Amino acid sequence: MASTAHAFRLSASPKPSSAAAAAAPADAFLRPETLSFCSSTGGARLRRSGGACSLSVTAAGAAGLKVRASSATPVMDKSKSEAGPKAPTIVDVDLGDRSYPIYIGSGLLDQPELLQRHVHGKRVLVVTNDTVAPIYLDKVVDALTKGNPNVSVDHVILPDGEKYKDMDTLMKVFDKAIESRLDRRCTFVALGGGVIGDMCGYAAASFLRGVNFIQIPTTVMSQVDSSVGGKTGINHHLGKNLIGAFYQPQCVLIDTDTLNTLPDRELASGLAEVVKYGLIRDAEFFEWQEKNMDALIARDPSALAYAIKRSCENKAEVVSLDEKESGLRATLNLGHTFGHAIETGLGYGQWLHGEAVAAGIVMAVDMSYRLGWIDESIVTRVDKILKQAKLPTCPPETMTVEMFKSVMAVDKKVADGLLRLILLKGPLGNCVFSGDYDRKALDETLRAFVKS
Amino acid sequence: MASTAHAFRLSASPKPSSAAAAAAPADAFLRPETLSFCSSTGGARLRRSGGACSLSVTAAGAAGLKVRASSATPVMDKSKSEAGPKAPTIVDVDLGDRSYPIYIGSGLLDQPELLQRHVHGKRVLVVTNDTVAPIYLDKVVDALTKGNPNVSVDHVILPDGEKYKDMDTLMKVFDKAIESRLDRRCTFVALGGGVIGDMCGYAAASFLRGVNFIQIPTTVMSQVDSSVGGKTGINHHLGKNLIGAFYQPQCVLIDTDTLNTLPDRELASGLAEVVKYGLIRDAEFFEWQEKNMDALIARDPSALAYAIKRSCENKAEVVSLDEKESGLRATLNLGHTFGHAIETGLGYGQWLHGEAVAAGIVMAVDMSYRLGWIDESIVTRVDKILKQAKLPTCPPETMTVEMFKSVMAVDKKVADGLLRLILLKGPLGNCVFSGDYDRKALDETLRAFVKS
Numbered sequence: 029m030a031s032t033a034h035a036f037r038l039s040a041s042p043k044p045s046s047a048a049a050a051a052a053p054a055d056a057f058l059r060p061e062t063l064s065f066c067s068s069t070g071g072a073r074l075r076r077s078g079g080a081c082s083l084s085v086t087a088a089g090a091a092g093l094k095v096r097a098s099s100a101t102p103v104m105d106k107s108k109s110e111a112g113p114k115a116p117t118i119v120d121v122d123l124g125d126r127s128y129p130i131y132i133g134s135g136l137l138d139q140p141e142l143l144q145r146h147v148h149g150k151r152v153l154v155v156t157n158d159t160v161a162p163i164y165l166d167k168v169v170d171a172l173t174k175g176n177p178n179v180s181v182d183h184v185i186l187p188d189g190e191k192y193k194d195m196d197t198l199m200k201v202f203d204k205a206i207e208s209r210l211d212r213r214c215t216f217v218a219l220g221g222g223v224i225g226d227m228c229g230y231a232a233a234s235f236l237r238g239v240n241f242i243q244i245p246t247t248v249m250s251q252v253d254s255s256v257g258g259k260t261g262i263n264h265h266l267g268k269n270l271i272g273a274f275y276q277p278q279c280v281l282i283d284t285d286t287l288n289t290l291p292d293r294e295l296a297s298g299l300a301e302v303v304k305y306g307l308i309r310d311a312e313f314f315e316w317q318e319k320n321m322d323a324l325i326a327r328d329p330s331a332l333a334y335a336i337k338r339s340c341e342n343k344a345e346v347v348s349l350d351e352k353e354s355g356l357r358a359t360l361n362l363g364h365t366f367g368h369a370i371e372t373g374l375g376y377g378q379w380l381h382g383e384a385v386a387a388g389i390v391m392a393v394d395m396s397y398r399l400g401w402i403d404e405s406i407v408t409r410v411d412k413i414l415k416q417a418k419l420p421t422c423p424p425e426t427m428t429v430e431m432f433k434s435v436m437a438v439d440k441k442v443a444d445g446l447l448r449l450i451l452l453k454g455p456l457g458n459c460v461f462s463g464d465y466d467r468k469a470l471d472e473t474l475r476a477f478v479k480s
Numbered sequence: 481m482a483s484t485a486h487a488f489r490l491s492a493s494p495k496p497s498s499a500a501a502a503a504a505p506a507d508a509f510l511r512p513e514t515l516s517f518c519s520s521t522g523g524a525r526l527r528r529s530g531g532a533c534s535l536s537v538t539a540a541g542a543a544g545l546k547v548r549a550s551s552a553t554p555v556m557d558k559s560k561s562e563a564g565p566k567a568p569t570i571v572d573v574d575l576g577d578r579s580y581p582i583y584i585g586s587g588l589l590d591q592p593e594l595l596q597r598h599v600h601g602k603r604v605l606v607v608t609n610d611t612v613a614p615i616y617l618d619k620v621v622d623a624l625t626k627g628n629p630n631v632s633v634d635h636v637i638l639p640d641g642e643k644y645k646d647m648d649t650l651m652k653v654f655d656k657a658i659e660s661r662l663d664r665r666c667t668f669v670a671l672g673g674g675v676i677g678d679m680c681g682y683a684a685a686s687f688l689r690g691v692n693f694i695q696i697p698t699t700v701m702s703q704v705d706s707s708v709g710g711k712t713g714i715n716h717h718l719g720k721n722l723i724g725a726f727y728q729p730q731c732v733l734i735d736t737d738t739l740n741t742l743p744d745r746e747l748a749s750g751l752a753e754v755v756k757y758g759l760i761r762d763a764e765f766f767e768w769q770e771k772n773m774d775a776l777i778a779r780d781p782s783a784l785a786y787a788i789k790r791s792c793e794n795k796a797e798v799v800s801l802d803e804k805e806s807g808l809r810a811t812l813n814l815g816h817t818f819g820h821a822i823e824t825g826l827g828y829g830q831w832l833h834g835e836a837v838a839a840g841i842v843m844a845v846d847m848s849y850r851l852g853w854i855d856e857s858i859v860t861r862v863d864k865i866l867k868q869a870k871l872p873t874c875p876p877e878t879m880t881v882e883m884f885k886s887v888m889a890v891d892k893k894v895a896d897g898l899l900r901l902i903l904l905k906g907p908l909g910n911c912v913f914s915g916d917y918d919r920k921a922l923d924e925t926l927r928a929f930v931k932s
Contacts, residue, residue: 206718211894236892237724266658440688442663
């Protein structure tokens with residue numbers, strides 16, 4: 029089958045952009061207390077438009093590369109400087125008036141001014157889970173309130189795990205927000221991993237039709253991927269992330285120190301997304317990972333900090349160009365269609381998201397090879413790096429072809445009944461998002477990896 | 481207490497605007513089947529930005545009056561023309577790339593081309609209720625599919641009533657959409673009154689993070705108000721519409737013939753919103769209503785058609801200027817803060833929305849008079865016209881001051897703890913949205929209308 033792929037080429041190595049605008053979070057709420065409206069004569073118009081915050085999105089997209097590293101200092105040192113807190117590395121997500129910074133660094137939760145500059149109004153709701161709360165909740169409340177007595181903080185602690193990423197648990201956030209009498213000028217703060225970030229973000233998108241929110245991701249998975257870009261939502265029992273919203277945070281604050289308390293399995297899970305960035309668009313980064321995977325697994329702070337920064341730069345660039353997934357953004361889902369089928373089929377939470385994605389990447393790579401789109405050496409290198417990261421390279425034995433097919437049929441990338449997949453094509457670092465592939469290759473891949 | 485009101489003046493009578501742009505619904509989904517992305521070189525950029533659909537919102541708002549009646553024919557005749565279907569009256573909601581038309585007229589469901597031009601993709605989900613479905617579902621399915629065999633239509637029938645406007649019922653829409661394997665290219669159609677429109681709209685906003693939808697309102701309430709402007713959502717047991725999204729439809733199709741089957745009480749309920757438009761911004765319309773209320777109650781088709789058109793023009797103008805309720809749009813909530821307290825306090829569905837709003841308008845007018853902001857003649861005229869419309873002019877006896885205060889405390893118009901209200905001020909047709917009023921007046925109004 030001939031491919032009708034359109035080729036869009038992007039630079040593999042995000043470069044600092046001197047023209048990048050400073051983040052200017054929309055503030056629809058700093059309005060005068062009283063507005064008066066009359067019908068008696070024509071004349072002056074309302075000066076503040078409610079839609080103002082979405083201006084210039086297209087202009088931003090068209091302007092191309094929007095990523096900068098605004099600090100020249102290393103992201104993270106092994107020893108803390110005695111001269112005071114380090115300036116964070118900043119990666120900007122450029123979405124016009126909805127732009128926001130990603131702060132990356134060690135000890136950022138000890139720098140209250142970073143967080144406080146993005147809090148709107150006097151009321152904050154921290155959404156976290158029962159694993160993270162005992163370790164970091166007090167620290168975050170301190171960071172929000174230190175030297176800032178006008179701000180009061182409520183919190184809601186959800187049960188930990190993918191299996192609670194559902195409507196019933198989401199309702200607990202709304203219950204708490206309403207019982208606390210929060211209003212539209214409040215700020216929601218997501219403190220935790222990807223599940224917390226997705227749920228808190230969707231709650232913020234929906235509470236009173238939208239309030240501000242901040243992401244404080246505490247896992248590799250959420251720091252390199254899910255906290256950036258505004259995809260929020262919950263699972264349905266028939267499929268992952270089927271209910272949600274595109275809704276951008278005010279900022280993402282990545283304190284790399286929070287990884288010190290992360291279990292090994294969670295650490296490895298996040299690395300699957302790091303590998304993904306290399307494969308779909310950043311060959312140089314993939315090669316760096318091949319040299320540094322052992323250091324990452326051993327939690328070398330400098331290696332982790334670099335991987336987080338480079339991943340955020342890749343994510344920010346893609347999101348700036350295609351916020352609502354018209355095309356390019358879908359490539360961030362390499363391995364995810366297979367992976368989601370594993371997560372849904374096994375029951376949410378049995379495998380971690382990154383574990384399922386790792387197996388999914390192997391399957392997508394296998395299929396790309398069967399289509400003749402990539403060299404065998406890529407198959408070998410992917411297998412090797414994922415094993416080095418202590419990630420699975422095949423789906424669990426209990427999965428069947430039918431389980432894969434039924435879940436993949438409700439994937440968000442299906443269009444008019446056609447399942448579109450992200451597949452590698454060409455040299456390392458190149459991919460396509462396409463429904464134009466030989467169905468036989470998909471069947472062969474499924475048969476090769478799972479029982480029928 | 482001195483008012484710090486800013487005066488924004490708008491024309492009372494929307495005039496046809498020859499410059500109004502034709503509706504151009506966003507279509508993020510008509511994309512090539514295959515996109516290819518490479519990292520090997522710089523060069524061409526993605527040509528379609530996902531954020532493109534929100535461009536020019538501010539420009540649209542700044543351009544002022546955006547309403548036109550694009551057909552010079554009367555909205556509705558008492559006798560159907562034998563020469564074929566009448567062209568609908570069209571009122572445009574101007575929101576840049578998210579603009580859409582409101583079609584108003586008799587027999588519009590017999591004109592399939594109207595509806596079909598706004599259907600995206602090949603799959604449609606009609607969301608309706610068990611009162612409306614037996615009367616209009618087949619007719620709507622016919623309109624969607626006539627001469628259009630490529631389109632297939634699923635439907636979900638929800639229980640009728642405000643008390644079902646909740647998360648459990650909303651989940652039935654997601655269940656049906658997912659079980660039917662609908663994808664992002666589908667279209668949701670809301671067929672029913674305000675509850676159905678709000679729920680279907682919020683489901684469309686959230687399903688797969690957003691799919692297209694169409695409003696077919698079948699009650700006066702939804703035709704004159706709730707179907708226009710993109711406010712969608714559900715109730716929480718502690719307050720109305722506290723969970724939702726701003727999400728605009730592709731079009732609103734108002735077939736005025738559907739009012740023939742509307743119960744009298746529902747008809748009267750919708751008229752409360754019609755009265756509201758007159759009071760907040762359109763004195764001329766209010767005066768017309770004073771002369772024509774008996775005709776409206778008697779279901780005179782011409783009178784109803786005019787009231788619907790003029791209401792939609794007012795709503796469209798306000799929404800175009802302030803989509804996300806930075807200020808001006810809040811004035812559409814005259815009487816609603818009191819009214820929502822009645823609906824929530826009594827239990828959803830005991831009083832119809834418009835009944836509660838009518839009593840709420842009387843309370844807001846009473847408070848405005850106590851503040852010395854309006855002449856007594858307005859109080860008298862409001863009382864008279866609402867009685868003529870067979871609407872309540874005081875809250876139910878079971879309501880207490882405490883019930884009002886506890887529900888009003890979670891109103892969406894509270895900001896930093898301050899309850900802002902829409903109050904009349906000045907000659908007929910003028911209002912303010914303000915938290916800057918003497919608290920004593922609010923207490924006096926509550927004590928005057930309800931037991932303590």
